[in-house]
Every structure is written in structure tokens, then in C-alpha cells.
Amino acid sequence: MTTRSDLLELTPEALMALSNAGFVKRAQKEVAEGKLPELTEHDDGRVDATFGDSNQVSFPMGKTLRDATCSCPASSMCRHRVTLVLAYQALHAAGVDDTQPPAVSAGWSPARFSQQLNEVPLSVITRAKKLVQGSVVVQLSKGSGAQATPSARLPMCDVRFFSRSSLAHARCDCIQETICEHIVLAVWGFEQAELSQPDFQQLTLQINVPDGAQTGLNALFEQPEAVLLQTALDKLLLKLWSDGSSQPDTAIKPLMAEASRHAQQLQWRWISESLDDIQQGIADQHHRSSRYHPVDFLQRISGLSARLAAARHMDLQAQQQTLPRLPAAEIVGLGVKGEIQMEHLKLVSLGGRYWADEQQEGVKLIFTDPDSQALMVIERQWPKNSGPQGMATPIGSRRVAGHSVIKLAASQVITNAAKRRANGALDIASGKQYTSVLPLSSRAWELLGGPLRQPDAAALKRHLQQVLPDFVRPRQPIEQLHILPVSEVLDWRWDPALQCLQIDILSGEESDEADNYVTVSLNYDIAAPQAIEALARAMLTPATPPRLISGKVKIESGKLFIEPLAIASDTQICSLCADEVEAFPMDRQADLQQRSGVQQTLVETETLLAQWLQQGIRHQGGRGGDRVAMLAEALHGYGLIQLAEWLNELPDRMRANNHRELVHPLMMIYQTLRLVKDQHNGLRE
DSSP: OOOOHHHHTOOHHHHHHHSOHHHHHHHHHHHHTTOOOEEEEOTTSOEEEEOTTSOEEEEOTTOOGGGSEESSSOSSOOHHHHHHHHHHHHHHHTTSSSOOOOOOOSOOOGGGGGTGGGGSOHHHHHHHHHHHHTOOEEEEEOOOSTTOOOEEEOSSOEEEEOOSSOGGGEEESBSOSSOOHHHHHHHHHHHHHHHHOTTOSEEEEEOOOTTSOOOSOSOGGGSHHHHHHHHHHHHHHHHHHHHOTTSOTTTTHHHHHHHHHHHHHHTBHHHHHHHHHHHHHHHHHHTTOTTOOHHHHHHHHHHHHHHHHHHHHHHHHHHTTOOOSSOHHHHHTBTOOSEEEESSEEEEEEEEEEEEOSSEEEEEEEEEOTTTOOEEEEEEEEETTOSGGGOOOOGGGSEETTEEHHHHTTEEEEESSEEEETTSBEEEOOOTTTEEEEEOOTTGGGGOOTTTBOSSHHHHHHHHHHSOOTTTSOOOSSSSEEEEEOOEEEEEEEETTTTEEEEEEEOSOGGGTTTSEEEEEEEOOTTSTTHHHHHHHHHHOTTSOOOEEEEEEEEETTEEEEEEEEEEOSSOEEESOOSOOOOOOOOOBOOTTOOOHHHHHHHHHHHHHHHHHHHOGGGOHHHHHHHHHHHHHHHHHTTOHHHHHHHHTHHHHHHSSOOGGGHHHHHHHHHHHHHHHHHOOOOOO
């Protein structure tokens, strides 16, 4: 009799990923109550189960849970198949025979499945090889602990390996229910990684077909189309910096279109997405959208240049036969597909954000897949005053996928009708038969893990200080979003001039108060006028103290700040997407503009650069140079000598008729300034 070690290796978490949480919980309950089916084990490894309701399940060796057959009316997955696995584990744990699965070490690699790929249909292997020709980059992780789950993050989907002995139990979140080309790519990736760095725990690499044929070795930036792209981008950036982003878009659109065309020809997805993002930022500025902020737009422009510079550097390293930390193809998004159909997607809401401009209003709803921790965003927009008889419709009452925005902002979604785009944007088709929307349990976030949910503020600081810059990572729907525990609310204050509410909290042990001190900060937004009140009620009501908070985080002067999206208490998860909230007395007024001298100088320098980008260098005249000299002198006094020297070089470049040599130094200054401003905590006053 053959012991099914693959069934013994499937944890409850794995079974939830392979089926769903409802089936697993019901099966666990029946097994705990002793309602076990009658199991029959065959010499060929097949396990049959007969249940009390007369239904029968047959689970052959080498097959996945969905391949098992059941006599019940369910069309695909059912609780009987899950119960068979748990019952099999329970019987073997009780010692039905002396056969025990071999002991395994904590760490393992799916490279061991390379031989099992011989059993995969040739058509699947062919599709995988075709994908490799498009220069696929994969992020590999072996996981940790005795029940480690190795995973592979591909550009458009995630693969996880739940069994050490059977490839059949690997799961990809694409629409295919059997072993797909993405699982094949993941195995090839682990096999390649074991050959180059056998002791790795996490590694990013460009996949090659394991037969020895090398791909992606040609210099990316030596392609004629890449040269044309760089030329087009140089023209675009020069036009923006010289004349400003506030100039009529008729002068910018042709340059933007040319650069986008070359990026699409090269299939550099993250460059194309960055250009789309910049174009949206220009439109937001012209339409006076609440989404537009000059510093944010400066970051988009600078991030595009930094991404190309980093990719060029890594590409040069690869040509010199030096293994780069990140493949250039990963940085530019080479070959990343535009859209993929998702199979049985589970989503947990992390909150949302409203926006509005002169003509339209919209919402950005943020979700995470609890299995892969991937962030996804649903965005919608509507013309203003498009309600019945011209009456204004609150954004929260608008409908997305057949449900109200307020409902979706604090919900759990289970759908078979979702498509995910490369930038994390999600589209869910309407139809109750494909999508279920359930209230979000107050404990829903506790099922999430790192790096999304951090144990305390000190751990989050360490993570932020180690994470790669955003301009080399794959494009994200929202950057640096995390969940933190709220141990205690310490103090709060309201600045009526800045229209900003700040709440000081402790996130972690009190003994580490200095490291676990966090400031929750939210500015008034005309598109979401009730968000401030909702935050105050959720954080400062003694009867329902907050336990967890989600939001965008940053480090400034060594201090951790979070811009909140939603707050969880013992009774509910409250999204700041709200249309009506009872007023909260803002009786603790304070001046929040006070900063240290060096931080004030850094902020003023950043603001000046953003102003130049918006108004244009050619329109600054002599006043721009005078302001630069004052800021450079102040930075020099704080010990930032190199940054001061770069600033001092700008006035001469600004006075020149040709601003072409000015663009690159401006980008370099901003990226350096951003690094110092966000990370440095030891500047000399």
C-alpha cells in the first residue's frame, strides 16, 4: 500500500487556497466530530472515500484536488474532496499503519519537480517556451518554517507549491484550473536559481529554457527602437522642464505619443505605464483634480528617468557577464502582458479613496488577495451631477460591479469574473452568479501576513529601509501600503490652517516606544469632506478603540507617518470612504508646520523643483537662481555638501538658452533629496 505523502503535506491553508475557506472549515468540523468517511487505499495510490450521505470520491495518485471525482451534484470543487484529505491525515496521524512519510527539512525547492514536467502536456511546455522568448522575469521565494510554501511571482500571476512530493498541488491564480505554463516557468526558475545560487532564500532572475538555450542576453539599450525611445523621452522631458507641465497639452501630446509608441514596440510595460501615469497627472493638473499634487507629479517624472537609468546600468552589468541584482528586463517590464483572467479570486478590502475634478469624480478601491498578498485596485469615474434629474449623487452611492462604493470599501469579494491588468488595476464584471460580496469581518486583516501586515512600527521601519526603490520595482497600484497594529492612542491635534488631523499612536511594545511611535496624518480633501470626521470617530472613540490601521506609510526625519485608509476595531473595519459622519469637535488645535531647520530646507527645495516643473524653467527669470543660492547655502551648513554643490550649478544652466543639459541634474538632485529627506535621521543642525 502506497502512503500518499502529498495528501499528508496539504495544510489547512493550502486546502483553502486549492478550494475555499468554507469547504475547509466545514470539513474540519466534521472530522473533529468524528464524522469520517470510509476510506479505501489501493496499491496504485488511489484513495476512495464513501460518505454517510452515499456520495463517493475517488482521488488518484498524481492528480490535483479538482481532478478527483465526486458523485455529488457540485460542478467542480466540493466539501467531500476536502474532507477526504483531512480524514486521510487524521487516520494516518492516529497510526493506521506503521508506514510514515519521510522526514523533510524546513527549506526545499520546487526544482525537484523538473522530472515531473515530463508528464506535462507538450502544448503547455510549448506555451511556456514562447513566454520565455519574451524575457520573463520571476521573483522566487523558498519561504520559511517547517511548513514553508515556496512561491514564484511572475509578471501577471503568482504560483505557490503546497506539496513537496507532487507538482499536481501547485496552484497558479490564472484562470486555468490545471497545470499551466506559469507553473512550468516557476519550476524552470527554481531549477535555474539552484544552479546559480543554491543557498538563496529570495531571488529575482530572468528565466532561460533549461535545455541550455540562453535568452535575453542581447543588450536592451542597443536596440534601434530603444535609442529612438530615449531620444523621444529626452525631447518630452526637456519640453516639460523648459516650458512647464501647465503649458497647453497640444504641445506635449505629440511627444508623449511618440515616446509611448516606442515603449509599446519594445514591450517595456513599466515604461508605458509610467508614461500613461504622467499623462494622467498632466490631465489632473489641467482639470484641477484633487488627485494632483506638484510634488507627486515631480516624483512621477523623476521616477521614469531613474527607472531607465537603473535599467541601463543593470543591462551594462549583464553584458559584462556580471550577475546584476535585478535584471534590466524586470526594471523596464519587458514582455509583461497587459491583462490576465483570474480564477476564483478572493479579495479583502483595505479601504478606498475618493477624488474629483471640475468635470468628473471617482474612487480608488484597494484590495489584497490574502493568499498572495498582492495589491489590486478597482478604479471608477463618473461625470459630476449625473444622478436623477441632475441631482448630485454621493460617490459612496455609486455602483461598481453591481454594488455600492461604500459597501465595497469594507467588504470581502469572491469572484470568478475578474481581470487584472499589469499595473494592478482590477476589473470585475457585473453579475451575481459570478461575484459574491460579503461584509468584512473585524478580524479579516488578521489572516494577512508580511510584508503587508507588520507586527509593529519598528519592524515596518526595518522593512522600509531595506526595500528596493520604487523606480526599480514592478509598477504597483499604490506604493508603500501597509497594515499596523494600534497598541495605544497617545495624543492628537488639529491644524485649522493646514486642515490636517494628526494622531500619535503606539504600534508595538511600550518598552520600544521610540521605535514604535507612529503619527497618523490626514489632510482635508474636498472630494472626501467626511474622511477627517470618520478618522477622528474611528480612532478617538473610547468605547471602540482601534486595533489595526491600513494606509500609505513613509519615513521622514526618522519618524514613521501613515496616511490612513481604514481602521479596524473589535466590532468592525471602518473605511474612510464615507458620505455622512457625525461631526467631531476639533478642540485640540496646533501648528503642524513646525519642522527642524534641515527638514524645512529639504521641503522648500523639493517644493521649488516641483514649482519649476509646473511653471517651466524659462519662465523663472533671475528670481529662481537667487532662491537656489539661499537653499544651497543652507544645505551646505547642514553638511549636505554634494547636494549643495549640485544646486549651485543650476543657475548657470538655467541662464543658458539650451536647457538640454539641465534635465539630468534636476532628476539626480531630486532623487538624492528624496532619499535624504525620507530616510536620514542624523543630520547636523
